[in-house]
Amino acid sequence: MTHAGLSRPNRKLVLVLLASLWIVDAATGQSAVVRVTTRSGIEFSVPATFHDVARPPGLPDDFERMLVDTQGTYLELAVMGFTADPVGFRARLPDVSGPLPARFARNFAAGMMDRMRAELHQPDAPYDFVPLEFDKERTAFSLRIVLTLMSPARTMLLENDSSAFWVKVREQGVDVTSLRCLLEQFQDGAPSHGATSLESRDTLVAAHCAIPVNMVREFHDELADPALFSPQVVVVRVAGFVTSTGLTSVRVMGTESRLADIEAAASLVWTSAGMPTTMSQVPVVASALADSLTWTERRISEDIAVQLPADWVDEAPAARDSMEAARNQKLDRIADTTLRAAIRKMVYLLQVHEATTDARRALFYVRPEPGLAREDLDLATDAEVAEGHAAYCEGLRAGLGQIGFRLVQCDSALREQGAGRSIVVTRYVTWKVTTGYVVAWQAQYPGKDVRYIYTISVPQADESAYRPVAERMWRGVTIKD
Secondary structure (H helix, E strand, O other), rough: OOOOOOOOOHHHHHHHHHOOOOOOOOOOOOEEEEEOOOOOOOEEEEEEEEEOOOOOOOOOOOOOEEEEEEOOOOOOEEEEEEEEEHHHHOOOOOOOEEEOHHHHHHHHHHHHHHHHHHHOOOOOOOOEEEEEEEEOOOOEEEEEEEEEEEHHHHHHOOOOOOOHHHHHHHOOOOOOHHHHHHHHHHHOOOOOOOOOHHHHHHHHHHHHOOOEEEEEEHHHHHHHHHHHHEEEEEEEEEEEEEOEEEEEEEEEEEEEHHHHHHHHHHHHHHOOOOOHHHHOHHHHHHOHHHHOOEEEEEEEEOOOOEEOOOOOOOOOHHHHHHHHHHHHHHHHHOOOHHHHHHHHEEEEEEEEOOOOOOOOOEEEEEEOOOOOOOOOOOOOHHHHHHHHHHHHHHHHHHHHHHHHOEEEOOOEEEEEEEEEEEEEEEEEEEEEOEEEEEEEEEEEEEEEEEEEEEEEEEEEEHHHHHHHHHHHHHHHOOOOO
């Protein structure tokens, strides 16, 4: 058996390929600067050691530009432009410049890390965040995130043999099976296999992987850098700028070994960023969309009627059947039998969406709840409502998680009157790769032994325009019971 594996012409290549999967350690200085302009017109400076690179394939359109610094350790500066609701976004920020609120930073970090970890195929990678600044004049904010990724060796082993990385390795005549075996042997440190010396260890590894002993020694001496088998601690500095069309985010990231360079680059971006002079002021009042719509009453059962915009239509039968089948399939994966049984008992009375898009939709359903009475909320204290709401948010988080969604935010319960009784309304935000950020308002109407639930959801970018629409919908319910 011959082993092209790690022959000398290929060793440098493999080192380069390995470096493409992890960030090697070194340090470099920064001096001159260059200016960068985003699609939204924001301009900022970056160290001249950064240069533009082609955008990696498969990234969404909002990932508009990438610059890297390869003067030693790999550093990445990414510019992303998100279409978002500036009014809703601005409403969650402070009224004065100063420290960035922890709650805002927590929610923003959670959304960014969900996306980054999905891109890196490490959905459970732990992270922490530190809120930094908010600048009211520029409507800008900054924070730091520290993300711990698995070791590069483990990352490579999780890559499928058909992945771009292993294809490149194979194209250069490197024996993938042999390299995989070596990585497996060394990923948790130098293997012993009962060896009493390095020589006997190499002999045992060679026998285990069915490769020559000299190949093991070459790997250990020239490729088995300790960093290859250690967890990667990545520092991410984020600067966000709210514009009239959405959010522009600038992300500087690299390993903690270059923390000083990351902080210097991020500080330069933050202090030098200028907003476009032609940019409209972020509006401070919501759209009057609700008042411009034509509304109609819709009876969804003998005892229940709702108010709907006239251009909202029923889900097509085929779409409804498809949703029902998908819902049942996902329910089968829910381990909590009590939760699964409760969801199965729900009766859907209304499934509608805006005629022009199914991204804005509403569901009205009834869930049996023996012992519940319509006056229960009238008798409950604020403390009791808050306690019940905390459990509700945890249940919502678990239920959404079982079907692939992340609960990003679950606001405090709003008590108000509706359908002739006290009701609670909760605003929450979810995220999923296929849907992005979605804001939902869920109104709960207690009845005799049943709970009526009305959920209206829209893309978060539409929140300020559609909140008045949602309010009119949940306040326009009549129930005769």
